[in-house]
Amino acid sequence: MSDPKLTNPLEYLLGYQLRRASAVMMADLGTALSQHDMRPAEASILMVVDANPGCTQSDVGRTLGVKRTNMVPLIAALMKADLIERSAVDGRSQALRIKPEGEALVAQVKATVAAHEERFQSLLESAELLSVTTSLRTLREEGAPEL
Amino acid sequence: MSDPKLTNPLEYLLGYQLRRASAVMMADLGTALSQHDMRPAEASILMVVDANPGCTQSDVGRTLGVKRTNMVPLIAALMKADLIERSAVDGRSQALRIKPEGEALVAQVKATVAAHEERFQSLLESAELLSVTTSLRTLREEGAPEL
């Protein structure tokens, strides 16, 4: 082999650590959600609709940072899976709700996400966890370009 | 409008905050690097090769968590841009080095990355910054599936 251990100049970069840690958690979440044939983006939409019955898909997109145009196929997939339903608010907006038939799966998805979270949160001291989530929120809010 | 502010049940999830904060920093880095016609993945490879002259692309991939198969087009782009060069180590491995003509751009890229980092690190207290980077490393190392 050429050299199994290289020096990594990115190791002390905040953006790099964020990227790698996020990738680890996303991969784990993706694996965990695959048992429900669900992608992380779909699960997050499902959870927001569940917490905000009657919201529109544009509302959900703004909340999660997903563009309207990219919400379309995600909502379509959830409709096709009979997990959510739409009802017209006015001529252009449609209220989203979890379908009664979807409630059970939504509950399972929430439990899967909670277990995944617990697995990673338990790797940190509670003080560190608080510090991290606070800092991440700061980076997101202060560092984000104004919508 | 339907409702500009929804309740977001993901707000207290570590994975979600990680995902959003990482997206903010990656978007900013992407914008900053576009002045050099460079993508974040390419810049990270350039920095690793710069710090480890003579390493192979498989070495770089292992260091950055990029699969061999996905290294191919990235290395090809850097070769096409005349930023790196290859020399045969043996019949199957090739040593990578920054081309003399590429040194100036590599220096600019490193400065751009450093400025981007400083912009975000300055949003956090130094104690918080240390806590965050330590925690992120823990999540990555303890939470990653064994390669």
Added chain:
DNA sequence: TATTGTTATACTCTATAACTATA
């Protein structure tokens, strides 16, 4: 047998531009 580099391919997520219909 294991590793390097490669091709081909597919999936997930994100991005822009442009259109319609409604408010």
Added chain:
DNA sequence: TATAGTTATAGAGTATAACAATA
């Protein structure tokens, strides 16, 4: 004019499977 939803499309990034050449 601004907003909601849509289509079409492109681009990153990541994934698997398979192969040839070499160690």
